[in-house]
Amino acid sequence: MRAIDYVKEASDYIETSDGTRITASQMCERFLFNGTMQYTLIGKLSGGERRRLHLLKILMTAPNVLLLDEPTNDLDIETLKILEEYLDEFKGVVVTVSHDRYFLDRICNKIFSYEGNGKIHIYTGNYSDYLIYREIQGIEFEESKKESVKKDDSITPKKEKPKNDKKLKFSYNEQREFENIDSDIEKLESKIATLDESTSKFSTDFTKLQEILNEKSKLEKELEYKYERWEYLNNLADEIANNK
Known part of the structure; x- marks a missing residue:
């Protein structure tokens, strides 16, 4: 079976919240299956491409609820990025379990x-907000305990928290991403610099200039994403090193 036929088993199109129809082929393009790949037999796709295709077919059913179990373990970086962008527009409910x-x-x-x-x-908010909230609550809890000790003649021994023996570590995909992200950033920065030089060369060819600017905009968004991932992965690497 060809990739496009597999996707169309779910639906020929989906509708966005504003009523716009997106065809199966357009969704394939969005998930990095170009015109040629759409007509490739599924058996000839790589493991990562097949997982991406399976995810795409699920999304083509226009679900109201998505359950994602550790998606960063199973999906490659490009697929995760596309999924995140798709979820920005998703009007349903997403329930996920993730260490990322x-x-x-x-x-x-x-x-x-x-x-x-x-x-x-x-807690209403994202995970970083929740960590800040927990830290504040922890401080307030310690202060309240100090006050109660002052008022009480007897002091109850402090119970030790159970140790969490589970070691913090990179997932397989995170480890690969961490090893390659510096070179990925360098390549993107180099491509953007090359495009900057090309803008003056094609300053009078408005069609070509627009193509260059569109490509530059796309690469800049990708570079911004890579910077965010670089910061996250390096912070995680520091935590892993400190917990050894």
Whole structure:
């Protein structure tokens, strides 16, 4: 079966919230399946391409709810980026479990934190906001304990928190991304610099100039994304090193 036929099994098109129709072929383009790849037999696609195609078929069913279990472990970086952009426009509910704080910050506006003993804390905001909230709450909790000790003649021994033996580490995809991200950024910066030089060369050819500017805009967005990932991955690497 060809890739486009597989996608069309779900639907020939989907409608956006404003009523615009997006065809299966257009969605394929969005998920990096160009005209040639759309007519490629599924068996000839790579493992990552098949996972991307499967995700695309699910999205073509126009679901109201998406359940994502550790998507950063299974999807390659390009697919994750496309998925994140798609979820920016998604009007349904996304429920995800992920250790990737960048991904949680990117798509989540509510956090369900399992505190143990059957307790679930619900916080409205992204994961970074939630960590700040927890830090503030922790400080306030310590202050309230100090006040209670002053008023109480007897001091109850402090219970030690159970140790979490689970080591913080990169996922396989994160490790590969971390190893390559510096060179990826250098390549993008070089391409943008080359396009900057080309703008003066084609300053009177408005059609060509527009193509160059469009390509530059696309690369700048990709570079911005890479900078964000670089910051996240390096912070995570520092945490991993400190927890050894």
